[in-house]
Amino acid sequence: MSDLVGLYNYWIFIVLMMIGFYIVMAQHNLIKKVVGLNIFQVSVFVFYISMSKVENGSAPIIADGVTVYSNPLPHVLILTAIVVGVATTALALALVVRIRDAYGSIEEDDIEAAERTQEKDF
Amino acid sequence: MLANLPALQVVLPLMAAPICLILRRADWAWAFSLIVTWCCFAISILLLLQVQTVGDISYPMGDWAAPWGIEYKVDLLSAFLLVIVSAIGSVVMPYARRSVEAEVPGPRIYLFYTMYLLCLCGLLGIAITGDAFNLFVFLEVSSLSSYVLISMGRYRRSLTAAYRYLIMGTVGATFYIIGVGMMYMMTGTLNMADLAARIPAVADTRTIQVAIAFIIVGLGLKLAIFPLHMWLPNAYTFAPSVVTIFLASTATKIAVYALLRMVFTVFGGAPLFVVAQALMMLAVVAMFVGSLVAIYQSNIKRMLAYSSIAQIGYMVLGISFISAIGLTGGIIHLFNHALVKGALFMAVGCMFLRLESVRLEDMAGIGKRMPVTMACFLIAGLGLIGVPLTAGFISKWYLVLAAFEKDMWYIAALVLASSLLAVIYVWRVVEVAYFKPVPPGANEIAEAPISMLVPLCILTGASVYFGIDATRTVDIAADAANFLMRGMMP
Numbered sequence: 001m002s003d004l005v006g007l008y009n010y011w012i013f014i015v016l017m018m019i020g021f022y023i024v025m026a027q028h029n030l031i032k033k034v035v036g037l038n039i040f041q042v043s044v045f046v047f048y049i050s051m052s053k054v055e056n057g058s059a060p061i062i063a064d065g066v067t068v069y070s071n072p073l074p075h076v077l078i079l080t081a082i083v084v085g086v087a088t089t090a091l092a093l094a095l096v097v098r099i100r101d102a103y104g105s106i107e108e109d110d111i112e113a114a115e116r117t118q119e120k121d122f
Numbered sequence: 123m124l125a126n127l128p129a130l131q132v133v134l135p136l137m138a139a140p141i142c143l144i145l146r147r148a149d150w151a152w153a154f155s156l157i158v159t160w161c162c163f164a165i166s167i168l169l170l171l172q173v174q175t176v177g178d179i180s181y182p183m184g185d186w187a188a189p190w191g192i193e194y195k196v197d198l199l200s201a202f203l204l205v206i207v208s209a210i211g212s213v214v215m216p217y218a219r220r221s222v223e224a225e226v227p228g229p230r231i232y233l234f235y236t237m238y239l240l241c242l243c244g245l246l247g248i249a250i251t252g253d254a255f256n257l258f259v260f261l262e263v264s265s266l267s268s269y270v271l272i273s274m275g276r277y278r279r280s281l282t283a284a285y286r287y288l289i290m291g292t293v294g295a296t297f298y299i300i301g302v303g304m305m306y307m308m309t310g311t312l313n314m315a316d317l318a319a320r321i322p323a324v325a326d327t328r329t330i331q332v333a334i335a336f337i338i339v340g341l342g343l344k345l346a347i348f349p350l351h352m353w354l355p356n357a358y359t360f361a362p363s364v365v366t367i368f369l370a371s372t373a374t375k376i377a378v379y380a381l382l383r384m385v386f387t388v389f390g391g392a393p394l395f396v397v398a399q400a401l402m403m404l405a406v407v408a409m410f411v412g413s414l415v416a417i418y419q420s421n422i423k424r425m426l427a428y429s430s431i432a433q434i435g436y437m438v439l440g441i442s443f444i445s446a447i448g449l450t451g452g453i454i455h456l457f458n459h460a461l462v463k464g465a466l467f468m469a470v471g472c473m474f475l476r477l478e479s480v481r482l483e484d485m486a487g488i489g490k491r492m493p494v495t496m497a498c499f500l501i502a503g504l505g506l507i508g509v510p511l512t513a514g515f516i517s518k519w520y521l522v523l524a525a526f527e528k529d530m531w532y533i534a535a536l537v538l539a540s541s542l543l544a545v546i547y548v549w550r551v552v553e554v555a556y557f558k559p560v561p562p563g564a565n566e567i568a569e570a571p572i573s574m575l576v577p578l579c580i581l582t583g584a585s586v587y588f589g590i591d592a593t594r595t596v597d598i599a600a601d602a603a604n605f606l607m608r609g610m611m612p
Contacts, residue, residue: 017300024289033289041296044303051307074306077255081299084262088292091266095273095285102278111282 009050016043028108030099034092041085048074048081127172128181128194128250131165131204132260134158135243139236148231152219155235159212159242166204166246173201180252188252189316195252199453199602203249203379206460210371211242213464217577218364221471225362226274234274238368241267245376254302254388255312257380258295261344264376265291268369272361283356290353294343301336304329305388317388325392334393337384345377347401347438348408351431358427363471366423370430371464375456378437382453385441386606394444402442406536408435413543417550420482422470425547426463429506432540433459436521439533443524449603450596451520457595458505458513458588465502465581469495472570472578485551487560492569496555498582503548505585508541512589516596 004011016039023036052074060072096106103111138158145151172179173196181194196204218238226234244264251257269291273284306312308329309320324330339350346354354374358366385393394401412432419425433455440452472495473488474480489496505512518537525534569575588595 021293024293030285037289037292040293044296044300047300048303051303074303077312080255080259084259084266084295087266088262088288091269092285092288095269095281095288098273099278099281099285102281115279115282 009046009053013043013047013050016040016046030096030106030108031093034089034096037092038085038089041081041088045078045081045085048078124168124172126181127165127169128179128196129183131162131169131208131250132194132243132247134165135162135239135246139239139243142232142236142239146232148223148228149219151232151235152215152222155239156212156215158239159208159215162242162246163205163208163212166201166208169196170201170205172196173198189311189313192256193252193313193315194250195314196250197602198598198605199379199382200249202453202457202598202602203376204246206375206457207242207245207249207372210368210460210464213577213580214364214368214468217367217468217471217574220571220574221363221475224475225276225364230274234271234362237267237270237274238364240264241271241368245372248376248380252314253312254305254314254317254384255299257383258299258302261295261298261380264373265295265344268365268373271365271369272357274365275360275362277360279356280360283353283360287353287357290343290350294340294350297336297340297343301333301340304333304336308333314383314388318390321389325389334389338381338393338397341377341381341384345374345381345438346431346434348404348411348431348435351408351412351434354431355424355427358430359421359424363467363474366427367464367467367471370426370467371460374430374434375460378434378441378452378456382441382449382606391444391607394442398442398444401438402533405435405439405442406533406540408432408438409536409540410543413540413547416547417543419547421480422473422482422485422551423467423480425482425551426466426470429544429547430459430463432544433463433506435540436517436537439537440517440521440524443528445524445527446600446603446607447520447527448524449606450600451517451524453599453602454520454592454595455517457599458517458585461513461581461585461588462502462505465498465578465585466506468574468578468581469499469502472574475570475574476567482551482554485554486558487555487564489552489556491560491567494575495570495578498578499555500548500552501582502585503552505589507544507548510589511586513585513592515589516592520596 020036020040020043024033024040027033027036052071054068054070057068057070058066060069100106103114105111135158142151142154145154179196182188183192183194222231222234241264244260247260248257251260269284269288272287273281305317308324308327309317311317311320343350358370409432412428416425416428437452437455440448440455470480477484505514508514508518521537522534
């Protein structure tokens with residue numbers, strides 16, 4: 001029981017990760033895939049931030065009467081990962097815009113059908 | 123200056139990329155990138171010489187000492203990879219001018235070179251960094267820029283290919299940081315050398331085992347190991363020729379390097395005892411599936427892309443032997459395949475410039491119409507097969523030796539059998555090019571311009587040279603392999 005409650009953050013991490021991963025694989029809409037990818041990445045942020053928390057630890061700022069600090073390093077790492085995630089999302093959405101211009105659809109099935117019927121070159 | 127070379131290796135292309143953006147004019151951007159890539163190549167050669175004479179270089183970024191700050195570490199293996207990447211990067215540049223003009227819309231050309239430099243920066247960074255998280259950052263720098271480069275192809279399918287690669291690549295990179303996070307949970311460090319020292323104490327925990335699984339699968343996606351290769355054929359087929367040349371000869375190689383670094387340096391080879399057999403099986407399947415599918419392609423670029431999947435199989439096979447000879451074979455194949463596949467894709471790019479097609483049936487009689495290009499294709503093709511006196515023979519020789527050393531004669535037989543499959547797909551092109559008449563009424567076409575032929579001949583020549591006189595490359599690969607094996611836990 002204590003595992004269930006005590007590791008609450010990690011359960012959330014796993015659930016989010018699986019939801020995101022499932023959406024990436026199962027959805028055929030290109031935008032939804034990007035959303036899934038985002039959830040997948042955010043789950044990792046939750047994971048990193050959870051592991052850096054020290055019980056009863058305060059923010060890593062030196063102050064009177066505080067002796068236990070949380071680990072700031074994973075937070076900083078995740079700051080980097082967030083930036084990477086934003087760049088990935090922006091690029092993915094930009095590609096989706098161009099794909100819609102080129103194919104007139106953002107449904108993978110339509111795009112694949114168009115690729116099969118209209119382009120025999122490949 | 124000399125002491126700061128490790129930093130310059132990465133910072134130079136990183137700073138050059140935005141300058142390229144400011145230059146705007148296509149020819150200026152090209153000339154500037156040319157100079158930058160050649161400087162990168164010079165730096166990597168200097169680093170290799172330095173490593174060979176005085177030993178490993180450790181460079182603390184911003185003077186923060188190693189376990190806390192980010193350390194750049196150049197040992198023989200990373201110096202070798204730096205040379206491979208920057209050599210290909212600089213040989214491709216003279217070629218790029220005409221090819222990019224023909225395949226990328228004019229107003230976007232300066233953006234192309236910006237992305238090219240960023241991609242080079244990311245790949246070099248992966249090879250040089252000694253920090254597990256920093257490796258992720260560089261992995262994403264190189265990946266994001268390569269998605270953009272692929273999407274610049276002239277087909278609309280370039281866009282979908284880039285999108286699919288983006289999804290797969292991001293999943294792979296995210297798997298990798300999950301693994302790194304778990305290692306950090308158990309050890310409290312991200313520095314590779316420090317991790318290597320601390321992991322043995324906690325190696326038997328579930329967390330570390332899961333971390334190993336995440337990292338191997340994540341990097342496996344990046345290096346397109348069978349069955350995680352689905353993104354590769356379309357990405358290579360629909361990218362502009364220059365991008366295909368560059369990515370085929372560097373990106374997957376760097377991913378193999380990252381795998382070696384994590385498995386051997388960080389985990390001390392421990393995961394290999396568990397996954398080696400699985401890796402070997404996947405490698406053998408990749409060798410056959412890649413080659414068999416390649417035989418049935420009528421688009422030459424796609425054919426070579428599938429052949430790359432097979433060749434990645436050979437590299438992974440070399441790793442999975444867990445022996446110094448096997449590793450030597452794998453590492454030397456990194457280098458040889460970079461030369462051979464670079465030359466082949468360059469030849470295809472030359473044909474595309476003149477023919478506007480990479481379809482096999484349009485190649486009829488090309489041997490007479492573009493004699494130099496096709497001759498290079500033939501020679502590089504022999505290298506791909508592994509005919510003696512070409513680079514491919516050296517790598518396959520070591521793989522076969524490693525198989526016999528472990529008494530796995532059937533693996534040696536499989537290596538030879540899959541090489542025969544390569545004969546078939548190379549022969550298909552040669553047959554059409556040399557023995558079919560030029561179709562009547564075909565447009566008069568000239569040989570490719572000299573600026574593209576020279577890089578093509580350099581790579582082809584190198585693939586022959588390093589097949590005849592392989593002592594230097596084999597020495598480096600063998601030393602690097604021995605170094606990796608020494609790091610293994612008993």
